[in-house]
Amino acid sequence: AQTVTQSQPEMSVQExxxxxxxxxxxxxxxxxxxxxxxxxxxxxxxxVIRQEAYKQQNATENRFSVNFQKAAKSFSLKISDSQLGDxxxxxxxxxxxxxxxxxxxxxxxxxxxxx
Amino acid sequence: xxxxxxxxxxxxQPVGSPLSLECTVEGTSNPNLYWYRQAAGRxxxxxxxxxxxxxxxxxxxxxxxASRPQDxxxxxxxxxxLLSDSGFYLCAWNPSTDTQYFGPGxxxxxx
Numbered sequence: 001a002q003t004v005t006q007s008q009p010e011m012s013v014q015e016x017x018x019x020x021x022x023x024x025x026x027x028x029x030x031x032x033x034x035x036x037x038x039x040x041x042x043x044x045x046x047x048v049i050r051q052e053a054y055k056q057q058n059a060t061e062n063r064f065s066v067n068f069q070k071a072a073k074s075f076s077l078k079i080s081d082s083q084l085g086d087x088x089x090x091x092x093x094x095x096x097x098x099x100x101x102x103x104x105x106x107x108x109x110x111x112x113x114x115x
Numbered sequence: 116x117x118x119x120x121x122x123x124x125x126x127x128q129p130v131g132s133p134l135s136l137e138c139t140v141e142g143t144s145n146p147n148l149y150w151y152r153q154a155a156g157r158x159x160x161x162x163x164x165x166x167x168x169x170x171x172x173x174x175x176x177x178x179x180x181a182s183r184p185q186d187x188x189x190x191x192x193x194x195x196x197l198l199s200d201s202g203f204y205l206c207a208w209n210p211s212t213d214t215q216y217f218g219p220g221x222x223x224x225x226x
Contacts, residue, residue, distance in 0.1 A: 006158075033213050043203060045217035052213075091158060101147055101209050102174070107158040 002027045004094050006106035013082045014114050020067075021077045021109045023092030029053075033095040034068065034075045039108070040088040048090070051075065082113045117142035121206050121218040128225055134179075134193040136221050138206030141187065147209040148189040150181055152202045153220075159205065165189060201225045 003026045013019035025034070036048040051059045051068050058066050063080045079086055092106040118141045128134060140146050147166050151159040161174045163181035171181050178197050182190045189206060203222050207215040 035214070037217075043220050043222075045205060045207075047214060047216070050214060095213060095215075101213070101215075102161060102164060103149070103159075103207075103215055104161070105151075105159040 002029070002094050002096060002104045004092050004104050004106040006090075006092055006109050008109045009107070010110045010112070012112040012114055013079070015082055015084060017082055018078060018080045019082055019111065021079075021090050021092075021111065023075045023077070023106055025073050025075065025092070025094050025104075027073070027094065027096070029096055031097050033097070034066075035093040035095065035103075036064070036066070036075075036077045037091045037093060037105075038086075038088045039091065040085075045091075049077065079111075084113050084115060087111060087113045117208075117210070117216070119206060119208055119216060119218040121204075121221050123221060124219065125222045126224070128196050128223065130198055130225055131195045134191070134196050134200070134223070136191040136204055136206075136223075138189040138191075138218055139187055140208045143187070143208070143210060145186060148183065149207040149209070149215065150189065150191050151205040151207065153205060154202045163191070196225045198225050 005024045032053045034051045038046045038048050049061045049064050065078045067076045089108045089110050091108045094104045120139050149164045150162040153159050165171050165183045179193050203220050205220045206218040209215045
């Protein structure tokens with residue numbers, strides 16, 4: 001079974017500063033995808049960034065980047081130059097390939113950007 | 116472009132009443148479809164997924180059931196709601212490669 005753990009229920013960061021959200025996962029699979037989703041107060045789930053497990057290079061999307069450590073099964077999200085609109089719940093997710101491409105989500109980290 | 120719809124947006128139902136939540140996807144064919152439940156302050160729990168018409172896989176034994184009567188329609192049902200069925204229900208679709216895209220969700224309150 002796949003499990004995803006987010007050990008930081010709540011975090012805060014000053015506007016324009018950098019924050020890192022942590023995520024670890026447990027799997028016996030070798031090929032999979034990892035994701036970070038953002039859920040603002042509207043509750044719409046928005047894809048932030050994704051990482052293919054077979055790629056060693058860390059994914060980046062503008063101010064968002066990940067630190068993917070496959071051996072350690074760690075997948076942290078770094079948000080640079082934090083903005084007020086980044087305030088949201090952030091969910092780490094694991095996708096097992098095939099058999100329906102099922103996703104497994106962590107319990108989330110509530111991030112507050114302080115002006 | 117592809118869009119995903121869910122309705123109703125909010126629903127308040129008494130215990131023991133039936134439930135039907137609908138999800139439809141536009142602009143694609145043969146998507147993988149998923150139902151999740153998000154309890155207050157918690158993560159997403161995968162309930163059901165479907166890789167095709169009439170094909171339903173259940174992840175967790177529930178008071179709920181799912182059906183896929185058409186290629187782009189996914190329905191979540193219950194014959195008798197329980198208090199513990201309250202939550203935020205999200206439908207998602209996957210374009211058979213990677214990444215899931217989510218609908219706007221349905222907030223269900225069982226009283």
